[in-house]
Amino acid sequence: xxxxxxxxxxxxxxxxxxxxxxxxxxxxxxxxxxxxxxxxxxxxxxxxxxxxxxxxxxxxxxxxxxxxxxxxxxxxxxxxxxxxxxxxxxxxxxxxxxxxxxxxxxxxxxxxxxxxxxxxxxxxxxxxxxxxxxxxxxxxxxxxxxxxxxxxxxxxxxxxxxxxxxxxxxxxxxxxxxxxxxxxxxxxxxxxxxxxxxxxxxxxxxxxxxxxxxxxxxxxxxxxxxxxxxxxxxxxxxxxxxxxxxxxxxxxxxxxxxxxxxxxxxxxxxxxxxxxxxxxxxxxxxxxxxxxxxxxxxxxxxxxxxxxxxxxxxxxxxxxxxxxxxxxxxxxxxxxxx
Amino acid sequence: xxxxxxxxxxxxxxxxxxxxxxxxxxxxxxxxxxxxxxxxxxxxxxxxxxxxxxxxxxxxxxxxxxxxxxxxxxxxxxxxxxxxx
Numbered sequence: 534x535x536x537x538x539x540x541x542x543x544x545x546x547x548x549x550x551x552x553x554x555x556x557x558x559x560x561x562x563x564x565x566x567x568x569x570x571x572x573x574x575x576x577x578x579x580x581x582x583x584x585x586x587x588x589x590x591x592x593x594x595x596x597x598x599x600x601x602x603x604x605x606x607x608x609x610x611x612x613x614x615x616x617x618x619x620x621x622x623x624x625x626x627x628x629x630x631x632x633x634x635x636x637x638x639x640x641x642x643x644x645x646x647x648x649x650x651x652x653x654x655x656x657x658x659x660x661x662x663x664x665x666x667x668x669x670x671x672x673x674x675x676x677x678x679x680x681x682x683x684x685x686x687x688x689x690x691x692x693x694x695x696x697x698x699x700x701x702x703x704x705x706x707x708x709x710x711x712x713x714x715x716x717x718x719x720x721x722x723x724x725x726x727x728x729x730x731x732x733x734x735x736x737x738x739x740x741x742x743x744x745x746x747x748x749x750x751x752x753x754x755x756x757x758x759x760x761x762x763x764x765x766x767x768x769x770x771x772x773x774x775x776x777x778x779x780x781x782x783x784x785x786x787x788x789x790x791x792x793x794x795x796x797x798x799x800x801x802x803x804x805x806x807x808x809x810x811x812x813x814x815x816x817x818x819x820x821x822x823x824x825x826x827x828x829x830x831x832x833x834x835x836x837x838x839x840x841x842x843x844x845x846x847x848x849x850x851x852x853x854x855x856x857x858x859x860x861x862x863x864x865x866x867x868x869x870x871x
Numbered sequence: 872x873x874x875x876x877x878x879x880x881x882x883x884x885x886x887x888x889x890x891x892x893x894x895x896x897x898x899x900x901x902x903x904x905x906x907x908x909x910x911x912x913x914x915x916x917x918x919x920x921x922x923x924x925x926x927x928x929x930x931x932x933x934x935x936x937x938x939x940x941x942x943x944x945x946x947x948x949x950x951x952x953x954x955x956x
Contacts, residue, residue, distance in 0.1 A: 574909055577888040631923040634916040 534747060535592035536823045537562050537585045538732035540810050540838070543592065548827070548835040552810075554716045558709045559700060560730040560812035575648075578635055580615040582733075586645035586692035589733040591652065594688065597737035598745040603684045604658035605646050606676045608668030608691045610815020612642040612661075614699050645692055658684075666858020669734075669819040670755050677753070680740040690735030691816035700729055708813070708859070710784070717840055719784040719809045727783035730812015734819035736826075742871045748826035752853075752867030759863055765794045768855060771867050775802060777849035779825050781817065781856030783808040788860040795855050803846035810838060818856045818864050825852045825868040832870075876947045883943070886921045887914050899944045907942075915940055922946075928953050 536542040539560035541550035553563065562585055567576055570588045579587070586607075594602055611617075616639040623632050638644065643661040650659055658679065662671040669691035676687040703709060710726040719728060742749060752771050756763060778799055782792045795804070805828075811820040828834060832848040839845060850870045857863040880894035883903075887910065901907040904915065918940050922928045928950065930936045939949045 573891065577890055578913070627924070631920050633920050634913055638913070 534734070534736045534823055534826060535589045535596055536732060536734040536820060537565065537589050538734070538811055538820055539563060539730055542823070543589075548831055548833060548838075550835075552717070552838050552840065554809070555728070556713050556715045558714055558728045559695060560716060560728060560810075561695070562731050562733075571652075578639075579648075580613055580636075580639060580694075582609075582613045582615065582692055582694035582731075583639060583645055583648060585694070585733040586690070587648045587652065589692070590645070590649045590688060590690060590735045593690065593735035593737055594653065596745075597686075598743075599686050599737050599739075602653050602655050602657075602686065602688050602737070604660075604676070604679050604687045605649050605655055606658070606660050606662070606672045606679070606687055606689050607646055608662040608664070608670070608672035608816055608819070609642055609645070610663065610665050610668050610693055611699070612663070613639050613644060614694055614696045616640040616644075618696060618698055649688065655688075664862075665815050666818075666862030667755060667757070667864075669816040670862070670864050673750075673753070673822075674755070676738050677750075680738060684740075686737055686739045688735060689738050690733065691819035692733040693731050693814045693816045695729050695731045695812075695814065703729065714784070716809045716812075720782055720806055720841060722784055723786040723789060725785060725787050727785045727808065727813040730808070730814050730817060732811055732814070732817075732820055734816070734823045736822070746871050747830040749869045749871050750822075750866060751869050752865070754865040756863040756865075758861050761790055761794055764791050764863060765798060767863070767865055768795055768798050768853070771853050771865060772798065774851045775799065775853045775867070777828070777846055777852045778802055778804045779821055779828075779852055779854045779856075780804055780806050781808055781821060781854075782806040783813045785813075785859070788857065791857055791860065791863070792855070795853075799853075803844070805834070805839060805842075805846065809841070813858075815858060817858075818854075821854050821856050822866060822868065825854050825866070828852060829868055829870040872947060872951065875950060876943050879943055879946055879950075882921055882925055883908075883918070886917050897943055899947075900942050903940060903942060918946075922950070926950050926953070 616636040620636040676689040
């Protein structure tokens with residue numbers, strides 16, 4: 534697995550990296566050197582989300598030790614915003630004539646998948662899910678079904694970018710906090726809105742654990758626009774043996790009551806939030822899954838990433854990840870140590 | 872003609888984002904595709920757009936495009952042939 538995120542998560546001993554924080558309400562990705570991953574002649578044409586998506590996918594394959602990658606299944610809420618914005622701007626600027634083909638091609642959601650397949654010469658099933666806060670989760674569900682049907686492995690991931698224009702549009706409809714917020718104090722500043730983020734996360738999934746397996750996904754549930762009672766009932770299904778809860782809490786007072794269901798149902802079970810690390814975006818749940826798998830694999834919690842906690846939880850064996858996207862798409866996952 | 876070729880080289884580098892290439896690295900007669908600059912089919916479309924935007928020349932016939940985009944020299948010759956006398 535691999536992640537490019539606002540934190541230093543891509544290479545090296547990621548859990549020893551310092552916490553990256555912001556007071557601009559936007560957490561931007563820490564980009565690695567792409568040259569070891571992407572040929573220069575291809576790199577020149579790519580915008581940011583294509584570079585982070587492709588590089589994370591390739592790093593994830595390297596990390597997995599898998600030689601031949603099977604189906605490639607991804608999720609993205611917005612795809613390449615930079616290309617989409619450029620293409621739309623040029624339609625207006627050049628009166629629908631003389632339009633550059635590159636931003637048009639790359640603005641399609643499945644561009645990253647196509648680039649991955651070209652680079653690894655993958656000719657198996659290839660699909661991108663675009664379902665707002667369920668984009669990654671639908672890719673994950675599809676991957677699980679492919680594995681159940683006998684696929685040897687799947688490359689499953691998500692990618693998202695934020696642009697200045699999109700940040701502005703989303704701020705107009707209340708996605709972000711109106712006042713500048715220190716990301717380290719995100720959970721204390723309960724008010725409408727959250728802080729924005731972006732990132733790419735990829736996993737190589739297999740049906741059975743192998744020598745390089747980091748964690749096992751043993752429970753999965755998606756709920757669309759549920760009531761608080763339905764959330765409680767959903768969380769209850771995964772109650773047994775959970776020793777750590779990862780929540781997608783994001784400081785948004787409008788939807789905090791959903792997370793309070795987890796507080797009430799799991800008294801005494803330690804919790805870790807992750808949105809101050811990733812920021813909020815359509816596929817932030819993929820970062821949550823990466824963090825859960827890292828915590829299980831490394832059997833430690835990077836204390837410096839959680840300055841808002843008095844007590845840092847001990848290593849966990851069974852993690853419940855609960856995340857939702859602005860109260861609409863809710864996901865519950867159980868990850869276990871292997 | 873020399874001015875036009877120099878200008879074209881700068882415009883090609885900018886349009887195709889050829890980060891490590893300088894205008895003096897591009898030989899007037901070197902092939903733009905395959906060897907030489909190693910451009911591909913998407914680049915050829917980008918160069919067609921460059922001709923349309925910068926020189927107001929629309930290449931209607933794709934077969935004609937192959938000849939025009941052979942080198943900086945062939946592009947400059949084509950542009951010059953379309954300029955009013």
